[in-house]
Amino acid sequence: MGSDVQSQNVRRVLIDGIGVGIASAAAPYLPVFLTRLGADNFAIGLLTSMPALAGLIFAVPLGQFLARQRNIVPWYSLSRFLVVLCYTLTGLVPFFVTDYAVLMILLIWALATIPQTIVNVGFTVVMAGVAGPEGRFYLMSRRWSSLGITSAIVVAVAGIVLDRIVFPLNFQIVFIALSMGGLLSLYFSRRIELPPQPAPPQTAEPSRLARLYGWQRAMRQHPKFVETVSSQFIYRFGLAFAIPLFPLYYVRELNATDEQIGFIATVGGAVLLGAYFFWARVTKKRGIRFALLTTTAALAFYPIIMAFTQQIEIVIALAGLAGIFAAGIDLVLFDMVVSSYPQDQAATFVGIQQTTVYLATFIAPLVATTLATNIGIPQALIVAGAIRLVGFAAFVLFGRA
Numbered sequence: 301m302g303s304d305v306q307s308q309n310v311r312r313v314l315i316d317g318i319g320v321g322i323a324s325a326a327a328p329y330l331p332v333f334l335t336r337l338g339a340d341n342f343a344i345g346l347l348t349s350m351p352a353l354a355g356l357i358f359a360v361p362l363g364q365f366l367a368r369q370r371n372i373v374p375w376y377s378l379s380r381f382l383v384v385l386c387y388t389l390t391g392l393v394p395f396f397v398t399d400y401a402v403l404m405i406l407l408i409w410a411l412a413t414i415p416q417t418i419v420n421v422g423f424t425v426v427m428a429g430v431a432g433p434e435g436r437f438y439l440m441s442r443r444w445s446s447l448g449i450t451s452a453i454v455v456a457v458a459g460i461v462l463d464r465i466v467f468p469l470n471f472q473i474v475f476i477a478l479s480m481g482g483l484l485s486l487y488f489s490r491r492i493e494l495p496p497q498p499a500p501p502q503t504a505e506p507s508r509l510a511r512l513y514g515w516q517r518a519m520r521q522h523p524k525f526v527e528t529v530s531s532q533f534i535y536r537f538g539l540a541f542a543i544p545l546f547p548l549y550y551v552r553e554l555n556a557t558d559e560q561i562g563f564i565a566t567v568g569g570a571v572l573l574g575a576y577f578f579w580a581r582v583t584k585k586r587g588i589r590f591a592l593l594t595t596t597a598a599l600a601f602y603p604i605i606m607a608f609t610q611q612i613e614i615v616i617a618l619a620g621l622a623g624i625f626a627a628g629i630d631l632v633l634f635d636m637v638v639s640s641y642p643q644d645q646a647a648t649f650v651g652i653q654q655t656t657v658y659l660a661t662f663i664a665p666l667v668a669t670t671l672a673t674n675i676g677i678p679q680a681l682i683v684a685g686a687i688r689l690v691g692f693a694a695f696v697l698f699g700r701a
Contacts, residue, residue: 317447319486322493325455328547337402346504349662359417373489373490377485394472405474488600536689537664541687564619572627575624591632599629
């Protein structure tokens with residue numbers, strides 16, 4: 301791939317990121333919209349957990365399907381557009397349906413999990429093909445920065461708009477308008493040029509049972525990996541546990557306006573831009589273990605403190621602090637997993653680790669919202685913090701190496 305083509309590809313990836321940033325600014329408002337439409341706690345948990353269930357079911361077969369395609373770019377690009385299009389469909393639902401609007405929107409996003417899984421699988425392949433082995437950090441740091449800045453600005457503007465138009469028309473206009481970012485993403489991402497993928501070797505695919513036996517053998521041979529993934533599973537369960545509870549807490553406990561909720565999301569996302577670089581320097585100077593224990597301990601107390609907070613200004617400040625520590629967790633957990641298995645068996649161990657992530661992010665939101673219905677949202681947030689503290693204790697116990 302020539303340097304001219306590669307430089308054009310980098311430009312297309314960065315503009316695609318801006319389009320995705322515009323469209324993804326609608327994401328923080330989707331559970332808020334459903335809550336204001338009258339969705340119960342379990343429905344919000346279902347919205348959060350459906351992508352993980354789709355990953356468990358479809359990631360492997362869709363990955364095999366994409367591996368057989370000579371050009372993966374059209375599948376990646378169109379799938380991204382279909383996911384974004386769901387915001388348009390969400391905005392249109394109240395025009396045609398009133399009594400079953402929540403159910404229809406959940407159905408739309410259930411169907412969206414299939415193209416979203418294609419995007420998740422295809423993203424790594426496309427970005428690696430564009431960047432090459434030497435340019436991954438350059439490309440991804442700039443893509444995430446442009447995406448993050450765009451999303452942070454648009455989320456704040458959307459919150460202001462939402463507070464100035466009557467419900468539900470405000471959400472309908474915002475969702476339909478922001479989904480136009482998908483057109484920008486589609487136009488530039490479909491023009492990415494990659495060399496044809498080599499055809500995969502014609503080997504018989506192992507059965508699900510055979511794959512499980514292989515995973516079992518691998519885990520017996522590498523106890524460090526088992527300890528690492530077990531600790532991460534507990535902590536990720538606590539992370540996912542709180543995800544559907546926060547928008548419920550903002551709307552039902554704090555009675556926050558949409559503008560205030562938008563500002564919370566903006567602050568939480570904006571701090572990530574500098575926090576990744578901060579934690580990269582911290583880990584280099586103080587080591588992975590210091591960063592691991594600092595970030596996991598701090599973020600464990602976040603939902604607990606939130607449960608006792610009634611002032612929006614303090615909630616916004618907490619969101620900013622949580623964003624700083626969340627960036628560190630992203631970095632150290634990735635490094636821990638990669639360093640815990642032999643690199644010549646990466647595909648097997650990544651498959652095991654990704655399955656545990658899907659399980660945690662599927663089960664935890666459903667348990668959290670069910671518990672919140674029975675004991676209250678603040679109390680469920682405290683449980684989320686307690687689970688994270690258990691995960692932190694596991695890191696202290698198993699993370700000495």
